[in-house]
Amino acid sequence: MEDNKGRITRILEWEELKEKNRSQQENLLMQSVCRLEPAYWVGVKMLENCLYGAFCFHEGTDVKRRVASAAFLLDEQVFLLVILKDENNVLHSLRSIPGGDAEMEEKLETVFEGILKQAKEKIEEMEKYLIDMEQQIVGGRINRNRNRSIFECKRLLTVWKNDYVQFLNMIEGINGLEEKKKDNQKKILNEEASCYFRIYENKLRHLTEETQFLYEELVHIREALDAALSYEQNRIMKLFTTVTTIFMPLSLIAGWYGMNFEGMPELHWRYGYGFVSVLSVLVVLACFWFFRKKKLF
Numbered sequence: 584m585e586d587n588k589g590r591i592t593r594i595l596e597w598e599e600l601k602e603k604n605r606s607q608q609e610n611l612l613m614q615s616v617c618r619l620e621p622a623y624w625v626g627v628k629m630l631e632n633c634l635y636g637a638f639c640f641h642e643g644t645d646v647k648r649r650v651a652s653a654a655f656l657l658d659e660q661v662f663l664l665v666i667l668k669d670e671n672n673v674l675h676s677l678r679s680i681p682g683g684d685a686e687m688e689e690k691l692e693t694v695f696e697g698i699l700k701q702a703k704e705k706i707e708e709m710e711k712y713l714i715d716m717e718q719q720i721v722g723g724r725i726n727r728n729r730n731r732s733i734f735e736c737k738r739l740l741t742v743w744k745n746d747y748v749q750f751l752n753m754i755e756g757i758n759g760l761e762e763k764k765k766d767n768q769k770k771i772l773n774e775e776a777s778c779y780f781r782i783y784e785n786k787l788r789h790l791t792e793e794t795q796f797l798y799e800e801l802v803h804i805r806e807a808l809d810a811a812l813s814y815e816q817n818r819i820m821k822l823f824t825t826v827t828t829i830f831m832p833l834s835l836i837a838g839w840y841g842m843n844f845e846g847m848p849e850l851h852w853r854y855g856y857g858f859v860s861v862l863s864v865l866v867v868l869a870c871f872w873f874f875r876k877k878k879l880f
Contacts (some may be wrong), residue, residue, distance in 0.1 A: 592662045600665050612663050614654040625749045627756035632773060633658035634760060636753050641742045650770070659771055699786055702747065706793050709736065714798055720807050725815060729808050737801050744794045751787040756781055829870040833863050
């Protein structure tokens with residue numbers, strides 16, 4: 584298929600590329616994939632007057648599990664995209680989007696915008712989740728498993744940030760390599776494509792900044808959680824201290840009248856036991872009233 588600028592666009596599966604009769608560009612793309620191994624390398628580079636690049640996306644918090652990866656070759660005549668792995672059918676949607684050959688640029692834009700939309704939705708869901716978590720912490724609903732939740736969010740945001748940054752570096756590399764070309768060198772991208780890649784670069788940069796903002800917000804949530812836990816511990820210790828202080832005079836009374844000296848007048852007093860009992864109750868009530876008045880509990 585050819586786009587409206589005469590550039591041939593092909594989207595192939597890796598197995599399909601290996602089995603078909605390959606053109607010069609397709610053979611160059613296959614050699615580049617085998618040599619640079621996109622499973623470990625992502626980015627963009629100049630390769631025999633063309634641009635070669637590779638990118639990938641991860642799933643969940645597993646930094647080793649890639650759900651989508653692809654490599655591409657772009658020159659003045661052809662744009663080749665080989666799908667290496669696509670568990671979520673993000674890249675395969677290129678083949679299913681309706682439209683003629685002249686609308687291939689729009690198909691690519693649809694896929695890029697779809698990736699951005701999906702990333703934006705994940706960022707918004709994470710932002711809402713963190714806001715709800717912070718509200719619960721401020722409201723005093725403290726869960727001991729919050730530290731684990733914060734740690735999982737941190738790992739997830741780290742994976743997202745790395746994916747967006749490597750994708751941003753690839754787009755920046757395409758724009759940078761095109762700008763470095765001299766005036767007498769013919770550029771690979773036309774003006775419309777160059778403008779789109781610049782816009783996409785700005786969107787990706789904004790997305791990475793939002794991810795970094797959420798990453799920093801986790802630090803504040805962790806500090807709020809630590810402060811809430813410290814406050815809860817201090818409140819409990821304050822309550823224990825108050826209760827201990829209230830019943831401390833009883834220890835003095837019990838120690839005083841537990842000596843059993845023969846010269847103690849209350850020892851043989853008929854109402855001695857009742858007197859000590861009433862005295863103990865009055866002391867406890869007096870201490871309770873005092874601490875209550877001082878709002879210590």
